Amino acid sequence: MMLNGEKKIARPLRWAMVGGGRLGQVGYKHRTGALRDNTAFQLVAGAFDIDPERGRDFGVNIGVAENRCYDDYKTMFGEEAAREDGIEVISIATPNGTHYEICKAALEAGLHVICEKPLFFTTDEVREIKSLAEEKGKIVGVTYGFSGNQMLLQMRAMIEQGKIGDIRVVDLQYTHGFNALEEEKPSDAQKWRVDPKIAGPSFVLGDLSTHTYYMSQLIMPNMKIKELLCDRQSFIKSRAPLEDNAHVLMHYENGAVGTMWTSSINAGCMDGHRIRIVGSKASLEWWDSKPGELTYEVQGEPIQTLIRAMPYLDESCNADERLGALHVEGLSDSWANIYLKFAVAIDAKSRGDEETLKNLVYPDIDAGLEGVRWIENCVRSAENGAVWVNFE
Amino acid sequence: MMLNGEKKIARPLRWAMVGGGRLGQVGYKHRTGALRDNTAFQLVAGAFDIDPERGRDFGVNIGVAENRCYDDYKTMFGEEAAREDGIEVISIATPNGTHYEICKAALEAGLHVICEKPLFFTTDEVREIKSLAEEKGKIVGVTYGFSGNQMLLQMRAMIEQGKIGDIRVVDLQYTHGFNALEEEKPSDAQKWRVDPKIAGPSFVLGDLSTHTYYMSQLIMPNMKIKELLCDRQSFIKSRAPLEDNAHVLMHYENGAVGTMWTSSINAGCMDGHRIRIVGSKASLEWWDSKPGELTYEVQGEPIQTLIRAMPYLDESCNADERLGALHVEGLSDSWANIYLKFAVAIDAKSRGDEETLKNLVYPDIDAGLEGVRWIENCVRSAENGAVWVNFE
Amino acid sequence: MMLNGEKKIARPLRWAMVGGGRLGQVGYKHRTGALRDNTAFQLVAGAFDIDPERGRDFGVNIGVAENRCYDDYKTMFGEEAAREDGIEVISIATPNGTHYEICKAALEAGLHVICEKPLFFTTDEVREIKSLAEEKGKIVGVTYGFSGNQMLLQMRAMIEQGKIGDIRVVDLQYTHGFNALEEEKPSDAQKWRVDPKIAGPSFVLGDLSTHTYYMSQLIMPNMKIKELLCDRQSFIKSRAPLEDNAHVLMHYENGAVGTMWTSSINAGCMDGHRIRIVGSKASLEWWDSKPGELTYEVQGEPIQTLIRAMPYLDESCNADERLGALHVEGLSDSWANIYLKFAVAIDAKSRGDEETLKNLVYPDIDAGLEGVRWIENCVRSAENGAVWVNFE
Amino acid sequence: MMLNGEKKIARPLRWAMVGGGRLGQVGYKHRTGALRDNTAFQLVAGAFDIDPERGRDFGVNIGVAENRCYDDYKTMFGEEAAREDGIEVISIATPNGTHYEICKAALEAGLHVICEKPLFFTTDEVREIKSLAEEKGKIVGVTYGFSGNQMLLQMRAMIEQGKIGDIRVVDLQYTHGFNALEEEKPSDAQKWRVDPKIAGPSFVLGDLSTHTYYMSQLIMPNMKIKELLCDRQSFIKSRAPLEDNAHVLMHYENGAVGTMWTSSINAGCMDGHRIRIVGSKASLEWWDSKPGELTYEVQGEPIQTLIRAMPYLDESCNADERLGALHVEGLSDSWANIYLKFAVAIDAKSRGDEETLKNLVYPDIDAGLEGVRWIENCVRSAENGAVWVNFE
Numbered sequence A, B, C, D: 001m002m003l004n005g006e007k008k009i010a011r012p013l014r015w016a017m018v019g020g021g022r023l024g025q026v027g028y029k030h031r032t033g034a035l036r037d038n039t040a041f042q043l044v045a046g047a048f049d050i051d052p053e054r055g056r057d058f059g060v061n062i063g064v065a066e067n068r069c070y071d072d073y074k075t076m077f078g079e080e081a082a083r084e085d086g087i088e089v090i091s092i093a094t095p096n097g098t099h100y101e102i103c104k105a106a107l108e109a110g111l112h113v114i115c116e117k118p119l120f121f122t123t124d125e126v127r128e129i130k131s132l133a134e135e136k137g138k139i140v141g142v143t144y145g146f147s148g149n150q151m152l153l154q155m156r157a158m159i160e161q162g163k164i165g166d167i168r169v170v171d172l173q174y175t176h177g178f179n180a181l182e183e184e185k186p187s188d189a190q191k192w193r194v195d196p197k198i199a200g201p202s203f204v205l206g207d208l209s210t211h212t213y214y215m216s217q218l219i220m221p222n223m224k225i226k227e228l229l230c231d232r233q234s235f236i237k238s239r240a241p242l243e244d245n246a247h248v249l250m251h252y253e254n255g256a257v258g259t260m261w262t263s264s265i266n267a268g269c270m271d272g273h274r275i276r277i278v279g280s281k282a283s284l285e286w287w288d289s290k291p292g293e294l295t296y297e298v299q300g301e302p303i304q305t306l307i308r309a310m311p312y313l314d315e316s317c318n319a320d321e322r323l324g325a326l327h328v329e330g331l332s333d334s335w336a337n338i339y340l341k342f343a344v345a346i347d348a349k350s351r352g353d354e355e356t357l358k359n360l361v362y363p364d365i366d367a368g369l370e371g372v373r374w375i376e377n378c379v380r381s382a383e384n385g386a387v388w389v390n391f392e
């Protein structure tokens, strides 16, 4: 039986957003994910915009009560705390440089947090917030939105079941070409992305490859990087020191090797999010451009293409199926899948149900930590001249 | 600027469903479409199931108040009419044979209606309901769900602009293989589909090809069928007289020809919804398996692939864009697009805004009429031995 | 072990061409097919061109001795008959209307014949020549060039082995767009194709669909057409009465149905040669644009893609493999495959080895007969108003 | 006008092979390439096999006179030199470790040479032979077989014409999976490939990536590598020190970067030969699995797919077209193209026509030198721990 939108938790969580306003790029993805079935989250408040007026206007337009559209997140946390029906969880969809302080304030206000990636600038910051979250008994989830794609769980299951043998080569790519041309008037979202004070120590490594890196960990939880080498460039000079293209080589502890190509100057590329895992018997390959398909290539056998929602897939892959086979679904569906898991995690945490939490696979704060660690190591290698560094 | 979920009408419409309960196949698509952004519809009531108990349990589980989960649609129409905040519009997601009476009762209760396809059994019934809707000043929309795909509007625009020249050949296909094998225990949804008393005069012609036929009209509004020939089969004998496979040949008034292949016994087919329009200069092709792509083939030039959400597309195609390019979206997005148009139509109708209605392209009752007419003509041809019949 | 070009017959056959000169479209395909490995045929003479001077110049340029480049085929047959080392077999690559007389003359001169399709204008002519060939103990082969593709033999083997169950739907297409635009100065090859006196009773039905029809018979030797209906058009008016587009519906004796779309006005189409066979359990699909791949879709299982030359293929499919897997091969390889079979057939015939002949699957005169029969029946249906006719 | 097999040189060259016998993997590709049209080469002699008896039997079977099937290449060079109609050019299709001595002996015997890649073990050897060839006035061609694909010339032309802007990223891959599984009984061809004494300093770097590296130079003649880093592995331990997988990072002199992935353990991969060139405006991509297609992606425009033989292609790309558009061709066609260029080069050299030679783009001894240089630099980097090395 399919999901069909029925509730998985007793009642929808009272939810607010910080950022993600009218002109924000990613805000809509949060809302479409969280509100997909109206049984996991309810959007009741927000500090949607750096411009309070525009934020209020926008909030009202998407159905939030005017008096719960706040000027800034501090006010929101304060006033909502005072309400009986105050918010329980917030999502942060603001530029990177603000995540840390907003996240900290939210936890201190007793809220669960769902935060954009890259989580913070340094792993130290992440570790600090992790302690704080544990102390407060709250969840911090990270919106690696693509990672909600069900076929990744199929890959995870097949690898776990030995269907490809021992992993030898990991081939990762997340590239597009939307920054290939030097823009005369970059959007706000583009401007802050190449400003280290707001973006942090990287551009595409953080913006793009953290998704793919997390997805690789999701599907191969036992694979640990031992050392890596990162070579990065700023093809549009004004972006330096932040990179618009990077290649990473990886050595895993089991002897496997890997590569990651991440880029926003891959001119004309509409199709550049790919994962290929090569094992000693077979390979698995997934491309974002056909998000409901998985290629399974056993050496010496016909190539197999597996299709989302088909009964032959692993139970874990079909667990959250909504539409059934034949019907292509895309990114909004992935977001709905991770938001549903955030809801289940928050509900379990609130109920003290550690058993559920232990078994739930979703991008939690450790996933956020790993993403920041990935960036830190890549940047350290790149800044030392694209040399091998231990993965610390 | 993208849609971003902001309201297009003053407030969400109060909406209820008839059918589409826990085990219903299509109900979820309605909800995910209608509720996508929470600014067009609000689900406030329902008579979701032929089994009232299960219907009530389900309704509560998807967030409807228990006292507005009704035992049957008649009770619902009656009780809701008595409420200040009663429903304004219903969607019908029940087996074909019940559409006519539910639709009629709803219009008589002063409700707008969104109804599943095939609308009714006969064009006479549709014409009758059309008069009733006009008399009552209400909208009847028809959920050709796939037709919300934005790339179809791109095709429409390009054809209108003469980008392919004069249309010569129309090549339509909607097939799958999920009924290729004789099932021992068919589901309820499968059982009624081959029972003429409930399904009406056809199986796959109505179940599948009405979508594709409407989509062809959407993209080529000026093309009229003059005569057609339909050859249908029941490869699983127990389905006779209803067909599980059919081929239709068409002659259009302008001299163009067309074909439709519709089937649910196309074994193994996961990818069988296609539209190709051949013009005197170029062709356009769309496949459901890559719903955000359009192939544009100008004779003598490189093949072009157009991608959803890119700025080079026609304004009409991008008007309702939510996620932006690079991000594949699928069927739920198409449903959201048509439901948004239903909301705009209902709002305009309520406000007496005929200008808006005149310019709005969406599957209205005439689209429903055309679908039933298509079936009638196909069946008449088939029953006369697969001969040419005038398209009446 | 692969073919590797080693001889399959004692010595190469002494071979000549009629037609296929410098400007001829298809002549090169014959040569590249026949001479692929230099162990089956040797090109020793020719009457290559309707213009003797150009024909002689061309012949010398491709390595034929000047004194064996003849002014016309009659002279060639006569003079070569007088030589000790005279030709044994000819290929006819001239416009359709000349095939019959050249073929007849060749057989009467004691030569084996390889002839272009469509073989002749009428089945009566084919039957007459078939008798003559039997009387003379000679082979008549027909160059359905695409039919040499090895993956078709894989389809044949899998169907024979019951891998798709009972055949239900046959979906055939051979279309391109190279005649979509009205040409100001059509080439000679284009001019005669729409002149019934030279082309015979059809244009694309004969030019294109006879290939695909033969290929369908090759892969499903037990499927017999009972009746068919053909609807044909001349979108470029000057081509009438000959068609540049046609759709055919077929009823097979076992209850299966089929369609053929053939066209040279499918604007922009580069990829229009396809065969899909739908069975009661699974389907097989082949497209000319990926000639070394076969899609095998079992209902309810992952889609399989089979690749040319892989060991998992049927022995019959790999029997004539030259390059090995990984290496795409195309049309010239198909021609080499059928020419090799012509050589084996001619050699066997000469040696009186009827056993070999009985087991050899290749396009013989019966295949030629079937092609002409196909055209005759299609045209009869079309001329009667696109009605069903018994397949006579 | 198409090529049509007419002679480009006065008469076919008298040609012999060393190696490429019955069980040799690559020998057939040479013959099918050289003899494609019978107007460039004639196979008149051979020392086909390390086993003289088998070599003679094989030679006779492919049509070589028995007395010109020699026991070894030295005898062949000697005896042929004594004949009036003796050989003029040889092809070497033996294991790597024998190329140098055979090549040297051939040049000293006054023969032109076409040699397999990787040419020799060291660049010093190549330089020595280059001097010898110059001294003797002979051509040395290298059979980078894939490089004859016409679409590569299209890429070259488009890059030259500025169609993609400045090159930024070069993404190269040549991988397959045929050595993923440890074989119990490796073939002879597989055994020598991992024996440094016969294979030289590398396995897949030389066996596979030299092709792709040359192809990259062919299409971007102005791009020079400044430094590179190579990381190689032997996943099947017995292959050490030779690698079955390697990743290379490159820095070009103009600031562009590149990657090469080469592997024979990419399990299940049937489709792993790819070239993508990313420029500042657009990208070009070619995959061996659709050898007649080229993807041209201009940032912000629809994706274009260019098809072999179409009139819109550059003249250089269509110059050697044989079959015309619509007809897929594959690897044997590429070999025919380079062999035709070898013939033209040898003919020009013999006639002292330096003008023709200067303008002819084909894999000459400098291409061979570059391949060996590529291997030398990769191996030096890898042996030093996968560090950056200057490209010397």
Ligand SMILES: NC(=O)c1ccc[n+]([C@@H]2O[C@H](COP(=O)([O-])OP(=O)(O)OC[C@H]3O[C@@H](n4cnc5c(N)ncnc54)[C@H](O)[C@@H]3O)[C@@H](O)[C@H]2O)c1
Pocket (backbone or CB within 6 Å): A018, A019, A020, A021, A022, A023, A024, A025, A026, A027, A047, A048, A049, A050, A051, A072, A073, A093, A094, A095, A096, A098, A116, A117, A118, A143, A144, A145, A146, A188, A189, A207
């Ligand atoms: N998960 C994904 O797929 C994905 C995709 C895009 C962006 N992102 C991440 O999302 C975050 C936001 O990126 P974006 O592209 O949407 O940025 P953006 O610049 O487009 O939007 C930022 C939004 O935050 C608002 N804002 C800024 N500061 C604020 C503050 N102090 N209080 C309240 N609102 C504030 C802005 O008004 C704007 O609405 C970044 O961390 C980015 O890395 C993630």
Ligand SMILES: NC(=O)c1ccc[n+]([C@@H]2O[C@H](COP(=O)([O-])OP(=O)(O)OC[C@H]3O[C@@H](n4cnc5c(N)ncnc54)[C@H](O)[C@@H]3O)[C@@H](O)[C@H]2O)c1
Pocket (backbone or CB within 6 Å): B018, B019, B020, B021, B022, B023, B024, B025, B026, B027, B047, B048, B049, B050, B051, B072, B073, B093, B094, B095, B096, B098, B116, B117, B118, B143, B144, B145, B146, B188, B189, B207
């Ligand atoms: N637009 C599309 O893409 C699409 C897809 C599938 C089905 N459909 C159409 O949707 C309709 C329903 O099909 P389905 O496959 O979901 O059928 P189904 O049998 O799976 O579900 C029907 C639902 O209606 C309920 N129901 C039946 N009679 C009722 C009544 N009198 N009052 C209240 N509820 C009642 C059932 O309990 C069930 O929940 C059909 O007309 C079908 O053609 C459309």
Ligand SMILES: NC(=O)c1ccc[n+]([C@@H]2O[C@H](COP(=O)([O-])OP(=O)(O)OC[C@H]3O[C@@H](n4cnc5c(N)ncnc54)[C@H](O)[C@@H]3O)[C@@H](O)[C@H]2O)c1
Pocket (backbone or CB within 6 Å): C018, C019, C020, C021, C022, C023, C024, C025, C026, C027, C047, C048, C049, C050, C051, C072, C073, C093, C094, C095, C096, C098, C116, C117, C118, C143, C144, C145, C146, C188, C189, C207
């Ligand atoms: N099997 C295939 O794939 C395929 C492809 C194309 C054409 N054909 C068939 O091949 C035949 C030739 O077609 P084409 O397109 O090459 O035609 P074409 O007009 O391009 O070439 C015909 C050639 O025959 C020569 N010729 C004509 N009459 C002659 C005569 N009496 N004696 C000697 N030479 C003569 C012409 O000079 C010319 O060289 C036709 O029957 C056509 O249907 C088959």
Ligand SMILES: NC(=O)c1ccc[n+]([C@@H]2O[C@H](COP(=O)([O-])OP(=O)(O)OC[C@H]3O[C@@H](n4cnc5c(N)ncnc54)[C@H](O)[C@@H]3O)[C@@H](O)[C@H]2O)c1
Pocket (backbone or CB within 6 Å): D018, D019, D020, D021, D022, D023, D024, D025, D026, D027, D047, D048, D049, D050, D051, D072, D073, D093, D094, D095, D096, D098, D116, D117, D118, D143, D144, D145, D146, D188, D189, D192, D207
């Ligand atoms: N260009 C390509 O695409 C391509 C493809 C495969 C191999 N190659 C290259 O071709 C060469 C041969 O590789 P292969 O895979 O065919 O090897 P192989 O082992 O399959 O065949 C080698 C052949 O050479 C013969 N031989 C060996 N030593 C000889 C000698 N001294 N005299 C005469 N014959 C001798 C053997 O009997 C055998 O027939 C290698 O250099 C390899 O790198 C190139």
